[in-house]
Amino acid sequence: MNKLTTFLSSRSGKRLLNMAYSWGACLVILGATFKIIHFPYDDVFLIIGMTTEIIIFFISGFDEPAREFKWTRVFPQLDSRHTAEPAHQPAVQIEESMKRLNESIEKVSKEYVSQLEMLKAQTEALRKQAEQMQHAQQAYREVNDKIEAIDRQYTRIMEVMNIQKK
Structure with missing residues (x-):
């Protein structure tokens, strides 16, 4: 049994089991369709498909279950015992980020206005210089x-x- 468990846990074992599930399901559906339409060999396809599914379900009982990881160690926010604090913390962080963003936008806006005023003054100086050049x-x-x-x-x-x- 240990060899079967090891094989089923390997990549090729999982691939074979997945293929067997798919083929068995296809045969069951095909057999059921043939049965409904009354095609010949409907019973044969249904029996082969059901037998394949029985064998696959029996073998998959020996498959090792997937590992459960303790994600709360990595992400404490997922722990249901600490819901009040972490739920409030992201809101505070978002609020602080929004304040910083607003401050940055205001600084950029003020700098933009000052640059426009400086550009206006330079344009006026150039206009006066052009007039002087014409004179x-x-x-x-x-x-x-x-x-x-x-x-x-x-x-x-x-x-x-x-x-x-x-």
């Missing part, structure tokens, strides 16, 4: 026009002076 460009054009006018006048004076020397 400087206009003044440059005016100075350039005056220099060209003076240059033309100077050229005429030089031409007149050259004509008089000859």
Whole structure:
């Protein structure tokens, strides 16, 4: 019996038992279907399927039951004797987490507002600088026009002076 128990506890034993369950159940269902429809060999399929199931149930009696683990050692919240404290503790933790989250959101919001104000101030400074550049460009054009006018006048004076020397 020890060899049978060891085999049934192994992976291949469990696989064989699972296959036998499935095949036996298929044969029982097939036999019952044949019986209802009155097909030939209905009794044979039903008897083979039921016999297979009887043998499988007999053999599975020697299978070692699954181990029960004490999950309350790992997760004390699962222990029914300590329900009041652990049930309250997650609520407190959630409440504290929500407070921290709200504080973080407020900090981010304040930083966002300050960054927007700084961006607005920089944009305004750039706009003023652009206006000043336009005024400087206009003044440059005016100075350039005056220099060209003076240059033309100077050229005429030089031409007149050259004509008089000859």
